[in-house]
Amino acid sequence: KPVILWFRRDLRLHDNPALNHAAETGRPILPVFILDRNPDRQTGAASLWWLDKSLRALDASLQTRGSRLILRSGDSLSQLQKLIQETNADAVFMNRLFEPQAFERDAEIAHALKADAVDCRGFNGSLLCRPGAVLNGTGGPYKVFTPFLKALLAQAEPPAHTTGPREIDTPTAVESESIDDWKLHPTGPDWSKGFDWTPGEDGGSAALSDFLAHGLKAYSVGRDHPDRPATSRLSPHLHWGEISPWRAVERARDAAAAGKVPAAEAEKFVAEIGWRDFSAHLLHHFPTMPERAFRPEYDAMPWRDDPKGLEAWKRGRTGYPLVDAGMRQLWATGWMHNRVRMVVASFLVKHLLIDWREGEAWFWDTLVDADLASNVQNWQWVAGSGADAAPYFRIFNPIAQGEKFDAKGGYVRRWVPELRALSDRWLQAPWTAPAEVLRDAGLRLGKDYPHPILDHGQARARALDALKTVSGRG
Ligand code: FAD
Incomplete structure (x- = not known):
């Protein structure tokens, strides 16, 4: 009797616990x-968009091992039951999803299958440590990142690296739907045409190798500069499980042990992967985080209803070059640099005083690495309402951030080409440039590029006033 290997967000054959157990x-x-x-x-x-490519890549990998990916659509439990009936399978192996509702649904599915005498088993293939396993001295959840990471790294055991079985014996007479029929590309409009990624486990391994060879040695400083290719770009590969987080951690540590990169740089990278686990850990213990502020007083923020401001933000037309560059990078590539994510999120929540949930929803739809736990945790971090969050009164100045982290202007000039001819001195705040400078740069503010939609100083004061209404601080 065959074993069903139910793929979800573990789209790889190496280091895949469910596959290894099925093969055993x-x-x-x-x-x-x-x-x-x-x-x-x-x-x-x-x-x-990513899923479409990743499933095709997984099918190709399976075919090299004599197998293939069977595609079905509809309610998961009914589809599994149907497949069990068609094939006489009596076991379902899967790697777990840890988001609260997905976790609950999996438990219901397992319960229903077990009632039909189907052996249903779940494994952790997506996180360094299963959420709920790392607890503080009093048995409660950590709410601060650093002690959480310390406890996690002390407690979690890296699994042995595996490549999966060389041959996978799959019955041939099982029907599959066609992925072309699923039409997973965005429609009306399809803005994904410029996405330049290689979804799939080979793409993930290549991204990691490239990062280890180039970005990791100066990661802790380089990671703050959006014009440098200093980060791994592993986030969508990690989200879809095309690479295991332990593999990324171990290869970074191996590079340090071999003297190729300083150990401190490798550990900084490990800590960032740790933030991913911390996000999942928080969502597990505080399952209302996608809807509600972790610090409940922040749900009383006097958010503004500003459809025009929101639209200008989404389209990269706020008149603040670093914010606009980030929002355009997101639209064009499905990804945005972390430093700029913090700046654009702060601009929405603090300068525009628009509810962080609006921004989180836009990121959710447009990021190829959109991840419920990480997205919500980071938005609440920026909004000041999260666990271990940046204090609300620390308001990013988008001009100063640009001058500091994009000092040579490479990032802004790439994504806001209408500002290309402006010198570094005026680039992050074009409205402060003298008229002749704008003329020489061929830039008509209000026509080629918008005037700023708000004044930084006034917006900052308004945000601080709003904060006082929820916390009495300022
Ligand atoms: P690297 O610097 O190479 O980091 C390695 C890995 O560590 C990343 O791939 C990611 O898995 C993890 N990581 C790094 N920083 C964080 C972080 N702050 N929180 C959680 N994990 C982290 N990341 C997502 O994966 N999905 C999201 O939906 C998401 N939404 C975000 C929303 C906002 C407002 C902000 C400020 C950040 C968000 N992040 C999100 C975190 C971070 O920006 C991305 O993980 C990172 O930019 C991905 O690029 P990288 O792979 O090159 O990162």
């Missing part, structure tokens, strides 16, 4: 992916 049974394996409603929320458009 010595029985035929039926790899299946079911296109179902995401139980936590509808999958975003950019994520579906």
